[in-house]
Amino acid sequence: MASSIRTPRIVLAALRGGAGKTLLSVGIVAALRKRGCRIGVFKKGPDYIDAGWLGLAADAVCHNLDPYLFSRETLLSSFLEKSQGMEIAIIEGNRGLFDGVDAQGSFSTAELSKTLKAPAILIIDTTKMTRTAAALALGCCALDPSLELKGIILNRVGGSRHERVVTEAIEHAVSVPVIGCVRKLSLDNFPQRHLGLLPLHEHPGALDFIRDAAAVAEQSINLDRLVDIAGQAGELALEQLSLPNRRSDHYSGIRIGVIRDSAFQFYYPENLEALSNQGAELVFISALKPEALPDVHAVYIGGGFPETHAEQLAENTIFKRSLYEAVERGLPVYAECGGLMYLCRTLRIDERVYPMTGVFQVDTVLERKPQGLGYIQVEVTGANPFFRKGDRLTGHEFHYSSLRGRLPDWMYSFAVLRGQGMDGRRDGLCRLNALGTYMHLHALGEPRWAQGLLRKAAEFKISCEDSRRLAMTL
Secondary structure, three states, X not given: OOEEEOOOEEEEEEOOOOOOHHHHHHHHHHHHHHOOOOEEEEEEOOOOHHHHHHHHHHOOOOEEEOOOOOOHHHHHHHHHHHHOOOOEEEEEXXXXXOOOOOOOOOOOHHHHHHXXXXXXXXXXXXOOOOOHHHHHHHHHHHHOOOXXXXXXXXXXXXXXXXXXXXXXXXXXXXXXXXXXXEEOOOOOOOOEEXXXXXXXXXXXXXXXXXXXXXXXXXXXXXXXXXXXXXXXXXXXXXOOXXXXXXXXXXXXXXXXXXXXXXXXXXXXXXXXXXXXXXXXXXXXXXXXXXXXXXXXXXXXXXXXXXXXXXXXXXXXXXXXXXXXXXXXXXXXXXXXXXXXXXXXXXXXXXXXXXXXXXXXXXXXXXXOOXXXXXXXXXXXXXXXXXXXXXXXXXXXEEEOEEEEOOOOHHXXXXXXXXXXXXXXXXXXXXXXXXXXXXXXXXXXXXXXXXXXXXXXXXXXXXXXXXXXXXXXXX
16 A cells, blocks of 8 residues: 655755754754644664754654665655654754765765655854855755755854855855854853764753753744745655564563663664564663663663763672673573673773673773774674574674674674674674674664564573473472
């Protein structure tokens, strides 16, 4: 059955990362929410932090749209499903408007804008420039005339004269209106780390941030014109929704522990849905609380910043010991990035060394520069609980830590085809039924991930029940 949508929608883009796109996107979403709009929010590309802020601003779940990790049909299906019933959908792009994986800009924000038939709004950082901003706008229009570039927001404008000169220059050069001019802001309430904003869970005043960002948008951006532009989006149709992992009760009775706290906070909502949609019960656990691991049939440890909670994680021996002992009993554990760091022997930050769980007898060291950044593809080459040998998996990585120590080759399950992984050649440490990797997978792009975790959890449940029955007969 064909599905279609006419939901007003826009893509917010910039010329580069660090141009203020996320701050303004959050502000626009929060300001429209104050007006009572039902807003669907989306983040282009592999990103957890910006998605968290957008979700808080909209009081809704923010979903990722990644044309590199998803097929076109899956991407459209996800967008159609999550946009139904919304008054407006706002998609924040990533990096520069035309930046993709190759010289043609494949999988870029511009290509996503065209795929979704969503008009684009371009944010230009005008720091130390006037008419050059017009050249940038003209270049964007000329590079891809098929892109529906419908509005421009000037950011970091120096004053009223600067605003007037830049606006006149742009509107003389291109037929794209300037719909907002944002003055230079103090960043006191907008702290950043690495490539963007501080994670939501670590911000000292998240709701104050949202309030202040909304005020910036209300004072500096013509929201009525922005909404009008969103209403110019064409009808988007798809012959059939093609999302994997549709709802069933096949794994009813399976309990999946998810370690989610301020140390481990990076989870795609679709990954959790892929587990619960198959009937599994999600049990949310904190590695920061001095409590033993509850009765679960598998554990999923996502990414995050364990380094910011290293002392608390190290001192929580009750939980560490219970998790280690559960792994020794064969509990399936899937750990990615920050979760991998937690399963290692120690975490070193500068001169301090913090003991972690010790499931893998190697150490992690927090480095000064990124050790892996971007998309990653691996081939499954070794035995592991969740994937078949020969499978090729595509995900992304972003880690500042590296591994120290030697392990036998048979403990590595993945050969790296693209990206860095653990040493440029290998990734996927495996011991018993625990697998740790620097690779983040998205369930819509790799549905085999959820099926593998659920299948192994079901096997563990059966083995536990068999052991209990045997014990009762003795």
